[in-house]
Amino acid sequence: MKKATIQLETLTCPTCMLKIEGAVKALDGIDKESLNVSFNSSKVKVNFDDEKVSIKDIENAIDKVGYEVKKTQVKEL
Numbered sequence: 001m002k003k004a005t006i007q008l009e010t011l012t013c014p015t016c017m018l019k020i021e022g023a024v025k026a027l028d029g030i031d032k033e034s035l036n037v038s039f040n041s042s043k044v045k046v047n048f049d050d051e052k053v054s055i056k057d058i059e060n061a062i063d064k065v066g067y068e069v070k071k072t073q074v075k076e077l
Contacts, residue, residue, distance in 0.1 A: 001031070001077040004055055006044040009068040014039060016067065023061040029053035047077060 011017060017037040024044065025032050029052025036045045048058065059069045 001047050002050045002055075003034075003047050003075045003077050004045070004058060005073045006046075006059065006062065007070040007072070008042045008044065008062065009070060011039050011042045011067070019065045020044060020062055020067060023065045024058060027053050027057060027061055030058075 008020070011020075017039050021035060021037050024030055024035055024037075024046060027048075029049040031047035031049075034045070034047035037043075038045070044062065046058070048055075055072055055074050059072060062069055
């Protein structure tokens with residue numbers, strides 16, 4: 001398992017959080033319990049199984065719902 005912290009462009013509404021949450025939760029290999037989308041800091045924190053899903057997959061899912069990923073940090077758990 002790995003832990004990702006993803007910095008996004010500034011989120012402008014709470015609905016943005018729900019869209020991002022839904023997109024990330026739909027991916028296989030996401031630890032849904034660990035998923036946290038922070039409106040104030042425009043960050044997504046999530047644990048994921050890197051054998052099932054890559055950080056690129058997560059970034060692409062966020063990108064597809066219309067939010068730009070600024071930078072990503074990934075750490076081993």
